[in-house]
Amino acid sequence: xxxxxxxxxxxxxxxxxxxxxxxxxxxxxxxxxxxxxxxxxxxxxxxxxxxxxxxxxxxxxxxxxxxxxxxxxxxxxxxxxxxxxxxxxxxxxxxxxxxxxxxxxxxxxxxxxxxxxxxxxxxxxxxxxxxxxxxxxxxxxxxxxxxxxxxxxxxxxxxxxxxxxxxxxxxxxxxxxxxxxxxxxxxxxxxxxxxxxxxxxxxxxxxxxxxxxxxxxxxxxxxxxxxxxxxxxxxxxxxxxxxxxxxxxxxxxxxxxxxxxxxxxxxxxxxxxxxxxxxxxxxxxxxxxxx
Amino acid sequence: xxxxxxxxxxxxxxxxxxxxxxxxxxxxxxxxxxxxxxxxxxxxxxxxxxxxxxxxxxxxxxxxxxxxxxxxxxxxxxxxxxxxxxxxxxxxxxxxxxxxxxxxxxxxxxxxxxxxxxxxxxxxxxxxxxxxxxxxxxxxxxxxxxxxxxxxxxxxxxxxxxxxxxxxxxxxxxxxxxxxxxxxxxxxxxxxxxxxxxxxxxxxxxxxxxxxxxxxxxxxxxxxxxxxxxxxxxxxxxxxxxxxxxxxxxxxxxxxxxxxxxxxxxxxxxxxxxxxxxxxxxxxxxxxxxxxxxxxxxxxxxxxxxxxxxxxxxxxxxxxx
Numbered sequence: 001x002x003x004x005x006x007x008x009x010x011x012x013x014x015x016x017x018x019x020x021x022x023x024x025x026x027x028x029x030x031x032x033x034x035x036x037x038x039x040x041x042x043x044x045x046x047x048x049x050x051x052x053x054x055x056x057x058x059x060x061x062x063x064x065x066x067x068x069x070x071x072x073x074x075x076x077x078x079x080x081x082x083x084x085x086x087x088x089x090x091x092x093x094x095x096x097x098x099x100x101x102x103x104x105x106x107x108x109x110x111x112x113x114x115x116x117x118x119x120x121x122x123x124x125x126x127x128x129x130x131x132x133x134x135x136x137x138x139x140x141x142x143x144x145x146x147x148x149x150x151x152x153x154x155x156x157x158x159x160x161x162x163x164x165x166x167x168x169x170x171x172x173x174x175x176x177x178x179x180x181x182x183x184x185x186x187x188x189x190x191x192x193x194x195x196x197x198x199x200x201x202x203x204x205x206x207x208x209x210x211x212x213x214x215x216x217x218x219x220x221x222x223x224x225x226x227x228x229x230x231x232x233x234x235x236x237x238x239x240x241x242x243x244x245x246x247x248x249x250x251x252x253x254x255x256x257x258x259x260x261x262x263x264x265x266x267x268x269x270x271x272x273x274x275x276x277x278x279x280x281x282x283x284x285x286x287x288x289x290x291x
Numbered sequence: 292x293x294x295x296x297x298x299x300x301x302x303x304x305x306x307x308x309x310x311x312x313x314x315x316x317x318x319x320x321x322x323x324x325x326x327x328x329x330x331x332x333x334x335x336x337x338x339x340x341x342x343x344x345x346x347x348x349x350x351x352x353x354x355x356x357x358x359x360x361x362x363x364x365x366x367x368x369x370x371x372x373x374x375x376x377x378x379x380x381x382x383x384x385x386x387x388x389x390x391x392x393x394x395x396x397x398x399x400x401x402x403x404x405x406x407x408x409x410x411x412x413x414x415x416x417x418x419x420x421x422x423x424x425x426x427x428x429x430x431x432x433x434x435x436x437x438x439x440x441x442x443x444x445x446x447x448x449x450x451x452x453x454x455x456x457x458x459x460x461x462x463x464x465x466x467x468x469x470x471x472x473x474x475x476x477x478x479x480x481x482x483x484x485x486x487x488x489x490x491x492x493x494x495x496x497x498x499x500x501x502x503x504x505x506x507x508x509x510x511x512x513x514x515x516x517x518x519x520x521x522x523x524x525x526x527x528x529x530x531x532x533x534x535x536x537x538x539x540x541x542x543x544x545x546x547x548x549x550x551x552x553x554x555x556x557x558x559x560x561x562x563x564x565x566x567x568x569x570x571x572x573x574x575x576x577x578x579x580x581x582x583x584x585x586x587x588x589x590x591x592x593x594x595x596x597x598x599x600x601x602x603x604x605x606x607x608x609x610x611x612x
Contacts, residue, residue, distance in 0.1 A: 125305050125306060125309065126309060128306045128309070129306055129309035129310050129313055131588075132306055132307075132310050132584070132585040132588045132589075133310075133547065133581070133584065133585070134544045134547035134548070134550075134562075134584070135544075136550050136551065137547060137548070137550060137562070137565055137566075137581075137584070140550065140565075140566060140569055141314075141317055141318075141569055142317075144321055144569050144570055145317055145318075145320045145321050147322070217435075221437050224437055224439075225437060225439060225551055228439050228551060229550070229551065229554065229566070241439075244439060244440060244443060245439075247443065248443060248446075248555075251443065251446075251447050252447060252450050252451055255447065255451075258440075258443055258444070258447060262436075262440045262443070262444070265435075265436075265437055265440060266432070266435045266436050266437075266440070267435075269434070269435040269436075269437075270431060270432075270434075270435035273431070273434055273435060274431070
């Protein structure tokens with residue numbers, strides 16, 4: 001009896017996910033970077049940028065100084081304001097596309113793993129079709145079919161990453177469907193959709209949480225890549241990819257055009273990568289201390 | 292072994308069919324048609340009869356499903372169709388660009404393995420030391436830096452500090468002029484290799500850390516073997532398996548063409564070919580290129596399976612009776 005009480009006591013002292021995450025070095029730095037990124041994006045969304053992001057000033061290719069802290073571009077637009085506006089746009093694309101990909105992919109993957117058999121095989125082969133393309137090329141194809149712009153970029157990125165979520169969710173679903181509590185639920189006549197949503201789905205969440213963080217970093221990169229090629233966010237709207245692309249050919253005389261958007265992309269991606277590492281270490285005790 | 296590989300290859304047939312169906316119909320959903328894409332503004336000058344004749348010539352007047360089966364039948368006989376933009380058979384357009392992509396991919400992987408495995412092994416052997424910290428920082432930066440940023444930075448550093456620009460111009464093949472070929476490919480290869488080396492480093496490090504804790508490594512050490520022999524012969528060989536998987540996946544993607552890097556360094560590879568074909572609605576070329584890319588994936592997967600058996604004799608695909 002006392003051992004049970006002791007174990008309960010230990011459980012009660014086990015800190016929550018967020019606290020554990022903060023204790024891991026990667027998790028803490030990741031959260032810090034993402035918070036910074038969110039704040040910048042939010043300020044951009046609220047229009048609280050130093051200057052309107054598309055406003056053209058007479059000072060073209062101005063070096064960073066006290067007025068324009070990151071300098072101005074070829075059209076005299078303030079780089080800092082455009083970085084903030086770019087943060088809003090890339091965050092919007094990243095969050096929406098991962099939400100879409102995550103929801104659709106998880107539902108498909110859990111359903112596939114739960115039903116098993118031929119249907120599972122067919123669904124997974126269809127997912128394999130998407131894996132046989134380099135991500136950027138598949139996104140390109142979708143964008144060309146749908147037309148460029150923020151919404152279509154979001155959809156394209158969602159389609160590209162959806163199969164990854166399906167694969168990640170399917171594994172645990174396959175394992176869970178053989179467990180006794182699922183058999184028991186089936187025996188007492190609980191409908192399949194309910195078993196799927198209430199019993200199978202929650203058990204696939206741990207690996208999915210890690211995946212969400214990594215997918216956010218990939219979708220940031222893909223959005224920047226598409227915009228760099230001129231197929232994502234369209235000018236004059238700001239995007240870090242567009243800004244980098246615009247710096248080509250003139251970065252020799254105005255390196256700040258390349259440095260700041262480049263740093264912004266790197267820090268954003270780094271933040272989500274570190275958070276993903278931290279989450280993996282925290283959620284999977286076998287990995288603690290390995291990375 | 293051969294039987295196993297053949298079975299694996301056959302299992303990929305449905306995937307390839309799926310890819311072909313997806314692409315065939317997706318490219319037909321792009322607004323505008325391929326006649327307009329081919330002739331540009333001149334398409335407006337075509338009479339109805341001329342347009343109909345062109346459509347009949349390219350088989351575009353038939354229903355999409357019929358077009359698909361005609362195309363599939365031709366593909367099975369080795370005919371990938373005719374590129375309207377290049378005025379050449381699709382297969383020869385692809386084969387002319389493939390050497391660029393293959394060479395670039397191989398160079399990038401070699402660079403990535405050289406950097407990534409060196410850092411990975413050192414980080415694992417000197418676990419939790421300053422070397423490990425530097426290695427991990429390098430990996431974090433490599434993973435976070437998009438290749439178009441690295442490419443742009445390389446061009447910047449070369450032009451500002453060395454006063455030179457990467458040798459773009461017309462592509463020269465390795466057999467024609469090896470030196471010029473290397474000059475053209477080395478910087479794009481470094482760009483791609485740097486990004487990939489970060490993944491290789493992390494994978495090598497974590498696999499080595501796991502292997503270095505195994506009993507047989509302790510046995511090897513207790514036999515009195517020198518540390519570098521233990522690391523290179525006993526540990527590294529076993530740690531290589533996940534790295535091979537990673538290289539396989541990456542090689543598959545690289546052979547699909549590094550669109551952005553090829554664009555930055557103006558290299559005529561498969562990636563740019565696919566990109567241009569998609570934006571120009573060159574139906575036959577898009578279908579051919581994507582099928583080719585998917586086929587590369589299949590071949591790479593089979594090679595990876597084969598390499599596993601070379602690295603680890605315990606992995607055998609022969610059924611024991």
